[in-house]
Amino acid sequence: MKKNLLLKILFLVSCELCFSQDIKSIKVTYGKYMKSLLDTTKTNPKQLKDLFYVLDANLNESRFEFVKRLDIDNYSNKRLIGRSGGDGVYYKNLNLKEKLHQKYFGDKEFLISYDFNRYNWKISKETKIIGNYKCYKASTSYSFYSKLADNNFEVNIIAWFTPEISIPFGPAGYDGLPGLVLEVQIGGFYFVASKIQINTKVEIKKPKSGIKVTSKEYDKIIETSFDGKLD
Template sequence: MNFNTIRLVLLSCIALVSATAFAQQDFQGKAYYHSKTAVDMSNFGRPDMPEEAKHRMQARMKSMFEKTYVLTFNKTESIYKEEEKLAAPNQGGGGRFSGMMSSFTAGPQYKNVKEELLLQDQEFFGKQFLIKDPLKKFDWVMSGETKQIGKYMCFKATAKKTVTDFDVSSFGRPPGRDPEDAKKEEEKKDEEPKEVVVEAWYTMQIPVNQGPAEYWGLPGLILELSSDKTTILCSKIVLNPTEKDHIKRPSKGKEVTKEAYNKIVKKKTAEMRENFRSRGGRPGGGRGR
C-alpha cells in the first residue's frame, strides 16, 4: 500500500468520525468567502477619456467585482449572502453607472439540498423578484488530488457548466466599426452559451454537501472554487457558533424561474446599451442641463 493510498484511508476515517459527530448534534456553521471576478477593462470608457478618470473608474469597477460573502449552513439548508459593510468615505462617486451595476448583484440565495430547491432574493432596477428553481446537479469528477487549505485537507473535483456570459465591458466599447455590426456582435455574445470547467476543492472534515453560490453536491463543504472568470476562496470557518442564525427562506417578490429572469435582464441590458450609445458612451450622462 503506497503513501497516497494510506493517506486517503486515514482521511476517509477522519471524515467518517466527523460525519458521526455532526449527525449527533443540531449543528450550524458559517463560512466566509472572498469572491473575485476578472473583467476586461481595456476597452472601457470613451476614447477621449483622460487616463486619470479611466483609472478611477477601473478602481471602482474592481471593487464592484471583489466581494465577501457569508454562507450559513446546517445539514440540509444554507443561505449565501454578501457580507454587510459600511461604505468608505468619498467612495460613493459611481453615479448612475454604479447604481446600474448594483442591479446585477445577486441577493441572498437559499439552498435546500434535501428538497433540491434553490431560492434567490433579487432586486433588479427597483423591482423585487424571487427566483425559484430546482438545484442544478453537477456531474462532479473526483481527481484524487489533495491540498491543504488552512487546517483542512481538501480534495479536488471538476465539473462542466454551461453559461451565457454577461460582459459589462461591452457597454464601453469605443466606436471603431459600424454600430449595427457592434450591436449584433454583442447580442450574439450574450445569447451564445459556452461551456466552462468548474474546479472545486472540498473537505470531508466538514461533511455537508454545501458550497458557495449555486455550487453543492460534494461529500464535504467546498472551500475553494474557480469557474470561468470567477474565483471564490474560503477565508474563515466558524462551527457551532454560540449565537445561531435562523436560516430563513426568501419569500418576497415576483416568483420567476432563472430562465425567465435572464430574459428580463437581457431585455433591460439591450435597452441600456441603446441609451449608452445615444449618449455618446457616457455611463451617467446624456441629459441636458
Template sequence: MIKSIYSKLIIATGLLFFVSVCSFAQKDFQGKAYYYSKTSVDMTNFGRPGMSEEQKKRIADRMKSMFEKTYILTFTQSESIYKEEEKLEAPSEGGRGGGRFAMMSSSFTGGPQYKNVKSKELLQDQEFFGKQFLIKDSLPQYNWEMGSETKQIGKYMCFKATATIQSNAYDFTNFRRRPDREETNNKKQDSVKVKATNKEENTTREIKIVAWYTMQIPVNQGPGEYWGLPGLILEVNTDKTTILCSKIVMNPEEKSTIKVPTKGKKVTREAYNVIVKKKTEEMRENFRGRGGRGGGNRRS
C-alpha cells in the same frame, strides 16, 4: 512507495470522515463559512471615443470593485443561506458618476440565496434596478468528476473535483466597447465583427468548474449555487470567478436563523437572465450615448 503513501492518505481521510460524520450526526449543528469572491472583468477597448486614459482608469477601478465581494454561508446538514457580508459604503467619488456606479454595483450583486439539498430547492431574493424578484429553481445538477489531487486550505485537507456546465447567462463582465454605427458603416469588416460578437453573446457557453472540498466538514453545501460533494466546498474556480473560503466557524455561540425567501416576483433563472440581459444592453447603450452622437444634446 508513492502508492503506499497515497493508500495511507485515503485510509486516514476515511477515518477522519467517519469521525466527522458521527460528530455531526450527534447534535443539531450550524456552521458559518466566510468567502471572498473575485471576478475578472474584460475592459478591452473600454470607453467612448475621446475618453482620456485617466478617465478610463478611474472607471475601470470602479468597475473592478463591483466584482470583489465577501460573503457568508450559514449552513446546516440540509439548508444554507449565502449572502453578501454587510459593509459600510465608502463615500463616492466624482459626484453623479459615483452614484451611477453605486447603482450598477447594487444591481449586479446577488441577493440572499437559499439552498435545501434535501428538497433540491434553490431560491434567491434579488433586487434589480428597483424591482424585487424571487428567483426560484431546482438545484443545478453537477456531474462531478472526483480527483485524487489534494491541497491544504487553512487547516482543512481538500480534494479536487471538476464539472462542466452549459450556461446561457448573460456575461455582464464583458465591457468591451462596440464600434460606433459610423465606424460600422465605413468598414465592412467591422460590421462582420459586430455580427460575430452578437452571435457569441446569444449562444450557450461551456464553463468548466474546479472545486475543492473538505470531508472534515461532511455536508454537501458550498458557496452560491455550488453543492453536491461529500464535504463543504471551500474553493471554486470558474470561467472568470474565484471564490475562496477565508474562515469557518462551527457551532457559533450566536446561531443565525436560516429564513426561506418569500418576497418578490417569482421568476425562473432563465427568465431572470433574459431580464438582466435586456436591461444591461440598455444601460450599455446609454453610456455610449452620453459621449457619442446619440448623446450630443445631453449634459454630462
C-alpha cells in the same frame, strides 16, 4: 472519470466523513478574488478589497449572502459584488429539495428557483490543503448564449471541497458535493474561505419575497432586457 477512480474517491470521502459527524452547523466567511484568464502563470489571484460573503449552514439548510457595509457606495469594487455569483441571497434546503436565489434586477426583486442538482460535478483524485482541511478537486461547466455577441460561451468551474466537514453546501450556490466547498473558481473569479466557525449559532431564514420565476424564465427576462448580456 473512470469508474474505479470514482469508487476510490467515494471510499476515501466516506472514510473521512466518519470523523466529521459532530459538526452540526457552520458559519463561513469567504473573500472574493480575481485573476485574468489570460494569466497562465502560477501567481495567486488578487483579493478584491472589502468584498466578503457569509455562508450560514446546518445539516439541512444553507444561506449565503454578501456582507453589507455602511460605506458600500465608496467601494471601488462595488460593480464586482455580483460577478460570477454573490449578489442577493442564495438558499438551499435538502429536505425540501429546494434551491433559491433572491436578487434584484433593476427596481424589481426576483425569487429564482433552480434545479436542485444544478451542476454535474466530476471529482478527481487531486487534493490540496486549505486552512487545516484536506480538500478534493471537483470540476464542472455551464454554457449560455449571448444575443449581444451572437455567440455561445462556456464557463468552467473548479471547486475544492472537504469531506471533513460533511455539510454539502458552498458559496453562491456552488454546492452539491460530499463536503463543504472552501474554494471555488468561476472563470476568472474566486471565492475563498477565510474563516470557519464550527457549531456556532446560525440563523437561516428562507427568502420569500420577490417575483417567483424559474431560472430559465429569469434568463429570458435578462435576454430581453439586455440582448442576452448575463452577469
